[in-house]
Amino acid sequence: MSKQEANIYEIAKEAGVSIATVSRVMNHSTSVSEKSRKRVMDAVKLLNYVPNSTARSLSTSQSMSIGVVVPDIDNPFFSKILQGVTLLAEEHGYQVLLYNTDESVEKEQKVLRSMREHRLRGIVITPVSEHSKETLVQLRSFAERSIPVVLLDRELDDPCFDRVVTEDEDGVYRAVRSLIQGGHRRIAVITGPQQSRTGKERFRGYERAMEEFRVPMPREYIRYGDYRMQCAYEEAKALCQLPQPPTAIFSSNNMTTYGCLKAISELGLRLGEDISLIGFDDIDALNWLNYNVSVVCRDVKEMGRRAMGLLLDCFDRETPAEEGHREVLPAELILRGSERYGHDL
Amino acid sequence: MSKQEANIYEIAKEAGVSIATVSRVMNHSTSVSEKSRKRVMDAVKLLNYVPNSTARSLSTSQSMSIGVVVPDIDNPFFSKILQGVTLLAEEHGYQVLLYNTDESVEKEQKVLRSMREHRLRGIVITPVSEHSKETLVQLRSFAERSIPVVLLDRELDDPCFDRVVTEDEDGVYRAVRSLIQGGHRRIAVITGPQQSRTGKERFRGYERAMEEFRVPMPREYIRYGDYRMQCAYEEAKALCQLPQPPTAIFSSNNMTTYGCLKAISELGLRLGEDISLIGFDDIDALNWLNYNVSVVCRDVKEMGRRAMGLLLDCFDRETPAEEGHREVLPAELILRGSERYGHDL
């Protein structure tokens, strides 16, 4: 009862040619007589034939699938990344295999292992940790097997991989500088994980600005976060309840910004009046709500595109490059009002 | 220079057995002597062997990949769906191929066509339109080829597919009823697309409550939206600026709720005071911001899990069911304050 997909033999038979000829016309390859081409195309249409990509992959020993590994699908940042990657991938006929690691190193291990079974053509990954030895080994082994790996946003201690990152430090530096120049002197920061490039770099941007303008950085103004809402919320709340609270907070990622806003709202503070805030990464929802939160941001979808772009470059290139290419996108400072030094401060 | 993946022959040779034996131990299948098993395992470890799933798929003519087709990756609703699907998929060793249709019927066509090349094991899809004949034909052809299809949230005019939906109508009914019982008499709605099940059903819930309690429904209180922020924003603004504005609005999905909130905020209205609102689908961000928006919601991640679950059921079942199974999840009404009939109304 249930239909079968036609295969190349049936097409050959229907068209009265050999399977080689069918293969040729399907691949727009070497010259085929107009007559044969037509007969094949007719058969294809008649039998509604679609070549089996699995067989093709096996035969050519290379697939048209790429693996994309994200630590948290639910974070809008990664949704946007995914959007960018899939867009370019589809344009070029590549399939996207999605893997979610839930920020767990163990899960990342499992995912990477399972990826090896599928002879992927390339990999885009935001590693859970920048210091997981196992992940590094796994990824390196992909690279050794000529499966290009591009790191996204987070990096690893190995120059062999391509990577797309942003000017985090500089962006944050400019943000904090603008706070200082706006009159703030008590500026706190809620950092990201200090084991990650982004965490370190964003913190460094803060430090640099503060040092350059000789603004004191009391220990209690430096709060270590983990890029998660809950932790940021607690730290922000603690900050605001300090005897000498900061007049401004820099929050190191989108979730951290949410945490700050939650704390601010719960304490009944007015943003840009009682407390100022600049966050890293823009948040669509806040703009829709007219929140006017100032941010350091980058074109996230474009980051995804670039990552896929680097992969495509690798595919084109015959010899794998010795050293990975590091693509750095700009970070933009967008001031919307939440950075203002309030009248009441 | 670049390493090769070992194949089954190399393992067989290294272990001094035949490839059949290697295959057997890799598949935990029929009895193999402890001695052989050990020798194979040693070889596997030594050569770091991972079976090639492409070859396996070709040989068994069935893959371990499922396709998930969403209309908008960037919408948190679908991020959560994806989360649910991938979670269960990974648990059962299935790969997830991600396809984004960007709410475009044309793109959906392309995607579906490209999916046929990959002999997928099953498909989870939220179709762009419930009336696209082409999509229906394509999906039916998958089903005919024993590739189960489960529809998610949106439906199609063919009972043959499995589907997971929610009690949208009833949920909305209860929401609107609670508005009425709270004292509202001027209740507007911003609907979803009326070609979709969810759009129709949610509107029907509104109507039912209004009719049952004999609350008048002036034409200008019924606004047709498209589940998008922009449109909802405009409609909400228009509603609020009516000579006789509604005291409450029901918004038919998460983006619509954002649109309403944007309008409300721009007009300087106070939620739950000057205007009340209940939305369909919960929005994490709003809760973090202490927005207290009341909603009709469902466990979205669970919807994704169920969809994958239905797929797994189909895989287990030998004979494809005649009629699809329709899984209906409950919708819950969560009142947080934004539904209150304000003192000033």
Add this chain to the structure above:
DNA sequence: GTGAAAGCGCTAACAG
């Protein structure tokens, strides 16, 4: 320009 045939790496009878 076209066909025959040898793989790609693995599974699954079928004999032993």
Add this chain to the structure above:
DNA sequence: CTGTTAGCGCTTTCAC
């Protein structure tokens, strides 16, 4: 328990 062998559907020499 284990090896031999015939596919799975397609690509790709290599002759003709």
